[in-house]
Amino acid sequence: xxxxxxxARIDKRGGxxxxxxxxxxxxxxxxxxxxxxxxxxxxxxxxxxLAFKNFLFMEGISGSPWVGLKHFEKAFSDPYFFxxxxxxxxxxxxxxxxxFPVPILFAxxxxxxxxxRFKKLVQTASYLPHFISWVVMSGIxxxxxxxxxxxxxxxxxxxxxxVLFLADERYFRSxxxxxxxxxxxGWGSIIYFAAISGIDxxxxxxxxxxxxxxxxxxxxxxxxxxxxxxxxxxxxxxxxILDAGFDQVFNMYNPSVYHVSDIIDTYVYRKGLVxxxxxxxxxxxxxxxxxxxxxxxxxxxxxxxxxxxxxALW
Amino acid sequence: xxxxRTRADIVYDVFIYAVLMFVLFVTVFPFxxxxxxxxxxxxxxxxxxxxxxxxxQSFRLSLDYPGLWTGYRNTILRTVCGVVLSITVTAMLSYPxxxxxxxxxxxxxxMVLFTMLFGGGLIPNYLLIKSLNLLDTFWALLLPSLxxxxxxxxxxxxxxxxxxxxxxxxxxxxxxxxxxxxxIVVPLSAPVLATVALWIAVNHWxxxxxxxxxxxxxxxxxxxxxxxxxxxxxxxxDMERLTMGTSIDSLFSAKQxxxxxxxxxxxxxxxxxPFVQKxxxxxxxxxxxxx
Numbered sequence: 058x059x060x061x062x063x064x065a066r067i068d069k070r071g072g073x074x075x076x077x078x079x080x081x082x083x084x085x086x087x088x089x090x091x092x093x094x095x096x097x098x099x100x101x102x103x104x105x106x107l108a109f110k111n112f113l114f115m116e117g118i119s120g121s122p123w124v125g126l127k128h129f130e131k132a133f134s135d136p137y138f139f140x141x142x143x144x145x146x147x148x149x150x151x152x153x154x155x156x157f158p159v160p161i162l163f164a165x166x167x168x169x170x171x172x173x174r175f176k177k178l179v180q181t182a183s184y185l186p187h188f189i190s191w192v193v194m195s196g197i198x199x200x201x202x203x204x205x206x207x208x209x210x211x212x213x214x215x216x217x218x219x220v221l222f223l224a225d226e227r228y229f230r231s232x233x234x235x236x237x238x239x240x241x242x243g244w245g246s247i248i249y250f251a252a253i254s255g256i257d258x259x260x261x262x263x264x265x266x267x268x269x270x271x272x273x274x275x276x277x278x279x280x281x282x283x284x285x286x287x288x289x290x291x292x293x294x295x296x297x298i299l300d301a302g303f304d305q306v307f308n309m310y311n312p313s314v315y316h317v318s319d320i321i322d323t324y325v326y327r328k329g330l331v332x333x334x335x336x337x338x339x340x341x342x343x344x345x346x347x348x349x350x351x352x353x354x355x356x357x358x359x360x361x362x363x364x365x366x367x368x369a370l371w
Numbered sequence: 372x373x374x375x376r377t378r379a380d381i382v383y384d385v386f387i388y389a390v391l392m393f394v395l396f397v398t399v400f401p402f403x404x405x406x407x408x409x410x411x412x413x414x415x416x417x418x419x420x421x422x423x424x425x426x427x428q429s430f431r432l433s434l435d436y437p438g439l440w441t442g443y444r445n446t447i448l449r450t451v452c453g454v455v456l457s458i459t460v461t462a463m464l465s466y467p468x469x470x471x472x473x474x475x476x477x478x479x480x481x482m483v484l485f486t487m488l489f490g491g492g493l494i495p496n497y498l499l500i501k502s503l504n505l506l507d508t509f510w511a512l513l514l515p516s517l518x519x520x521x522x523x524x525x526x527x528x529x530x531x532x533x534x535x536x537x538x539x540x541x542x543x544x545x546x547x548x549x550x551x552x553x554x555i556v557v558p559l560s561a562p563v564l565a566t567v568a569l570w571i572a573v574n575h576w577x578x579x580x581x582x583x584x585x586x587x588x589x590x591x592x593x594x595x596x597x598x599x600x601x602x603x604x605x606x607x608x609d610m611e612r613l614t615m616g617t618s619i620d621s622l623f624s625a626k627q628x629x630x631x632x633x634x635x636x637x638x639x640x641x642x643x644x645p646f647v648q649k650x651x652x653x654x655x656x657x658x659x660x661x662x
Contacts, residue, residue, distance in 0.1 A: 073474045080474070082548040083467035090464025091479065093517045097499070098486040104495025118498060163394070169387045179391050181648060182398045188640055188651075190577035192595045196602035196633050197401045200408070200626065207404055243398070247652055271383055304580070308603055322493075329494045330584055342492035350489045371484055 108340035121336075128340035138341070145320040148301040151234045153294055159242040161287060164249035165275055183243025191240075195308035198236045199223060229314040237305060252286045253279060289360055289368045296356040299349050321345045402637070408630035433631045442594030449512045449593060450575040457571045458564060461518045465526035466552050487520040500585055511585035512593070516574065522567050529563040530556060566650050576640070598636050602629045 077084065103118075108128055110121040132138045163183070170176045186194060200206050202222040209219035222228045256279065264274050303322035310318040321341065329338030353370070361369040403420070409429055411422040433439060467473055468480055491499075496515065505511040533556065541551050557564070579595035586592055605625070 076474050086463040087467050089460045090518055097515050101491025101495035101499050104491045166387055166390055179395050182395055188573055190595055192579050192599045193633055193636055201401050325493055335494050339494045346489055346492055353488055
């Protein structure tokens with residue numbers, strides 16, 4: 058009944074509703090999924106109207122009075138709001154700038170390894186942190202960077218003075234970037250391994266004939282062949298620029314470094330669920346979601362234009 | 372094959388291996404450091420690459436801590452239930468969406484896709500759970516993440532790649548869509564179902580934020596939140612009480628107990644991970660091929 062003829066005939070007789078009846082089992086199958094998306098995604102989307110209201114506990118979202126852009130005006134007149142925007146953008150951009158090349162270099166290096174067993178070992182170890190929660194990873198990092206942790210032991214052994222890394226505004230962002238790279242570089246390299254394995258071996262054979270050494274082959278063939286994937290990944294990463302990593306920051310920061318590490322998501326959490334300023338918190342959250350939506354629409358358009366449909370999100 | 376290695380080749384290899392050995396060391400060291408800290412006998416000794424005096428006391432104490440077992444029970448429960456529910460709902464939504472002739476397919480696909488781009492955010496979600504009276508219930512951990520748009524598209528693309536002829540022959544034999552789905556499509560889709568199930572399992576295993584904001588009863592709390600209290604918020608009150616009564620408390624630092632808890636929470640992952648790793652990677656490859 059999936060053949061062209063049957064639905065076409067139904068089409069002529071009774072139109073779209075006849076087809077719906079024909080496929081009724083499929084619609085019933087979809088029911089739990091559709092209900093889920095409406096209830097747990099579209100109802101909260103209606104909930105963003107809270108950002109334009111003054112939330113009253115007794116009245117609920119729909120019964121609370123409208124106040125227009127009051128909460129947005131409050132946010133935009135608060136210097137601290139700009140501090141968290143600045144922190145979010147800085148942390149994200151640092152992560153992108155320093156973290157983006159690491160998986161590419163890692164994939165290139167590992168591609169040069171001839172021992173399959175060693176390659177597998179390094180790969181397996183590098184993927185592991187991706188599967189461990191930020192709660193546990195943060196616990197580990199807090200210990201590693203603690204006053205009597207291994208990093209400070211090393212500094213002392215080299216004749217330096219121990220540093221309170223996690224309570225020092227000068228170091229905290231760098232530690233966020235380093236630990237983020239630590240957790241993600243292995244997993245992030247998978248896409249580049251896939252791209253490398255897709256490179257035509259004839260290119261390497263021809264290069265060997267021409268007398269190219271291994272370094273030359275890596276730099277003149279492998280790397281250039283990765284450029285399209287690199288470009289796409291870079292652009293896609295740009296769309297997440299407002300996500301500075303809530304799980305990481307929330308589990309690693311402390312009040313002594315709020316000034317440099319408080320990001321939009323942590324601010325929304327504290328204002329909303331700790332201080333119970335539901336409407337104000339929703340307004341800040343909505344500002345972030347709206348900008349993120351615009352960014353991803355732009356990014357998808359760019360990817361479609363330069364990379365073609367198969368790389369685009371839709 | 373006899374390899375002719377020049378001096379430049381050897382230098383190149385030495386460089387590559389040296390860098391990667393360093394990377395391997397940096398990746399493994401923090402984990403190793405936790406094990407060594409947890410196993411060290413004396414508080415205050417400088418912890419290096421191996422424990423100077425071996426002691427399992429800290430493990431014995433941590434295993435006596437009831438919160439650890441409560442956490443494990445609830446985390447395992449949410450992971451198992453979450454995977455079963457999510458896979459069922461996701462597959463039943465994805466299979467019809469794989470049929471491009473289905474009326475309203477575009478509308479429903481668009482509805483699912485849009486949730487990847489925009490969402491209500493923290494407060495509206497919290498208020499929804501509250502108004503559904505799901506606060507402090509197990510359902511609050513399962514329902515909000517029931518189906519993800521990304522997983523729907525991964526599955527839909529896989530279902531599309533199955534040959535139509537199989538379904539057609541079953542239809543000729545009189546099978547309805549539901550029978551085709553359960554008897555033909557699901558068994559053929561084991562690889563993608565396994566991969567998506569593993570992703571969902573890891574997410575449930577590691578999830579902490581939902582439990583932190585929705586669950587208030589200690590006996591319903593999941594492992595990650597209990598760990599968070601001990602290793603990040605440093606609220607060692609329960610653990611302290613635990614050690615205080617045993618009179619050997621002076622031998623243990625908070626740090627050691629934290630490291631022990633980290634080891635005990637990562638252990639199951641370390642045991643299972645090498646065996647399932649290839650499925651995760653395969654899933655990424657499946658996802659990379661768009662239909």
